[in-house]
Amino acid sequence: MRKSGQNLMVGAGILTLAGIIAKLLSAVYRIPFQNLVGNTGFYVYQQVYPIYGIGVVLALSGWPVFISKIITEQPDEAHQQLVARRLFWWLLFISCGLFILVYGGAPILALGMGGNLKLTPVVKAVAWMFWFMPFLAVGRGFAQGQLNMVPTAISQIIEQIARVAIIIAIAWYGVTAKWSVYTIGTWAMAAAAIAAAAATLYMSGVVKSIWRTPITKAVKKDKSIGWFRIFHRLWNEGNLLAMLAGLLVLLQLVDSFSTKGLLEIYGLSTQAAEYAKGVYDRGQPLVQLGMVLATAISTSLLPVLRNHVVHHEQKDFINDFQMMFRLSLILSGVATCGLMAVMPVVNQVLFSTREGSQSLIVFVLTVIPATLILIGTSVLQSLNKTRGIGWLIILTMVIKYGLNIWLVPQYGIIGASWSTILSLLPMLSIVMHRLPKTLWQQWHGPRWWGKFILTLLGVLVGAGGWCQISDIFIGSSRLANLITLIIAILIGIIVFIIMLWRLRLLSVAEWYALPKGHKIYNFLERRNK
Template sequence: MFFSIPLANFLGGEGMGYFYTAYDIFIFFNLLATSGAPIAISRMVSMAYAQGRKREADKIFRVSFTLFSLIGMAGCLVMIVFADQFSVLMTKNNGSMYAIAALAPMVLFMSMSSCLRGYFQGRSNMVPTAVSQVLESGIKLFVGIALALFFLQTTGLPELGAAGAIVGVSVGSFFALLYILIYFFKSRAQTRYMVREVPVSSTKHILHDILVFAVPVIVGSAFLNFLDLVDSSVMMYRLQDAAGLDETTAMTMKGWLGNARKYFDLPNAVIVPISTAVLPLLSGAIARKDRKGIRETSTLALRMTLMVAIPAAVGLCVLSGPICDLLLYSQPEDAAGTAPLLMLMAPAVITASLLYTTNSMIQAVGKVHVPIINMAIGTVVRIALVYVFCGIPEINVNGAAFSTFVSYFVMIVLNVISIHRILPGIPSVLGMAVRPMLAALIMAGVSYLIYMGLTFFVSSKIAVIIAIFAAIAVYVLAAVFTKAITRDEIIHMPKGERIAALLRLK
């Protein structure tokens, strides 16, 4: 948030369009190098530890680290060599080539760090992942913003400003990798193995297991991201060819959509850790054949996801205009263009958040192909809708925001059907959502009235900040009042016993 908000205000809509184009290309190659690694390693390591085979877990890591580092190196070189061609393919101009080349090293760094993170996540140790991500974000913030300002002021070209920001992203990724490598070697020196441990599997056998589990995820993720690239490219061509917009306006609208998606993704800062933690916990329970543990872990993960996602979606929808005015404080035109897109996309926060959690649940069971098929169906639906709606001049880029909502809805419906088929006994997701939704609607009504009342006395930017903090307090109280939150969920949080006592939850 602290990186994206200043950047959007410095670069404007056009500059952010170049920035997001580079990210679209990067995500494709990064998924090739990393999408299967943490999932496969986390699952295999957690199962090995649940069975007391620590040496096996370490060998799984060594084999996967070598494999995915080579894949990351290949992706990095392809991005550098073909940066110009990728830029023209995506936007009909080569303005994004500098940003694409600057982001290429991150593919290698991320492929290596994702193996390390997957290894520690499989051991239910989230500390190195957390610290490395904070380190990465902090360096990205200071280096990226400084370089973006430097290039923008010295050249006046938004495409070079975007490239400067992305250099900061790659530098941050390098130092995150360096930290987690140091952590790994220190922890390895302290690892104690069992005296009598079954012989470890051969490298060939481990490589086979990794590929059997990871390749469907990699192929599926790459295919899904390829569809995302097609979606982005179709949108740009339809805006220019069918809707009759010029190149600069279309790129600016792409920047608005990118901003809306960035704010739309903010709640996932809470959701992704839930889904990340679910996979090894659920895999361990499955390895132990603990039916009660499987049901409790799955139910708790879904309830926690809904408790965060529903109020976030309602809040972003109700206060989309004031939030965009606040975050894009020096770009009022960009704020006005971003706000309706965010309002259209906001309801999809719920379905997108559930998608992360349900994907992890399905993958923990070993059905890695199911989420991929479901997401592919939803993405194809989105591309079809983008083609139709973005070509209508009166709708233009709003069609892409609406298509995002529809596609996530299709994906989660398919995932929920799959969950109830694979893990029978899991409570209804709709049933679990009723009470949090009621609490969120109470929150929305109160916070909007507070915002409107404050605008008579203070600026709208100050009013929305106060309204957001008020919304959090109101939601917590409403969740207790409507019994949307239970003591069991509270006590799983840090200081949970104290919070439950404060809220008088029995």
């Protein structure tokens, strides 16, 4: 396999592993948290969570991906470091503005989130994390621009471990001390700033390194990396990438400002609406888990594709895109079918009841279009063909809001799930249409779609069938469901691997591109002889 492809997959592999660990922690901490504070307490936390989610997107994937792209374009280390320095000061200025906006506007935001002023201190608590974004974004982006994904991966894990540990401790102590759910929510959101500080401490070495090389006057006078040129690109390209990476968080923000009131129109009381919204929010960590690979691939894909563009390596560009697109489609499809198959079981294991399983099954369908949008827009970004995409994201949010107004009052919380997936389809169609036609030439083999659908059905029937049988013979207690879930995951993985191999859905190169894929492929080939 080519060196660029190997670098791409190594980078994606590192970020995928870190993402899986972080998302598992993000899902696991919700178990004791939701069980301790209840669905209403979970609702309080999740109402403000999109603001935290936007901060994470900016510091972890949005701005760093843009920074990695612009770093890759520079001819030498001096240019790279000067760009990084100037971006740091611009991001510090923007972060200051975001802090003032969120902290100062907390009462207005709280009123917008269901007319509940008790959410004001919760909103204020999360605002403090914005001060750490310049350090994390520039440190991560600078390292990624040099195709070093390790600092991003480790800092992500440090940040998540610190945040999860603090949140669980706060929930336990708050319940013991009989705090209100709003006090617990305030301190839980404050954990975001503390965790960001821990990650910043780890990234301090990388951040310091951008001031290591003395910059000559000739480099400083380069107009292509002037102060306002850098800001213009940050505002147009960087913020666009942040919006793309945070697309689902932005849709979640729409839910925070609309769903509770619409559920009351549906006929629920205020308390019942908050409870139902808390149940609906269970879907967020599950979708995030399904999106881990897409986020990692898109983060690793952009600097590599941009490098192909800069060096006019069209054939390598097409090959890398096609391989990543096929793998992303297959893996996101299998993740979606797997989550759908085990949803009632995983719902009870994580959150103690099977409430809202139908709406969550619909909700996880968003993994596929969201994944393809991420990959497609990464390609458009590498080709500098993103004009109008920002407005498309805003249009998607407007469509989501409009569909909420139409569907939630008629169908309740499942209407919010349908509005999310339906709002993504127009954007997916436009993004795929805007990709160059040359990328689609011979991008899959004969009968590929039939093999792909058969593989998804195999996983859905295998894992889902086991869950149905297990309910009858093992029972539906929480412990029984945990055993069922573990076995269902193993069945799903085994069926998936066997179907991939038997149907020859992946090429040998694609098998080798997957983590441990070469060992699995060689083992299966030996067993067949």
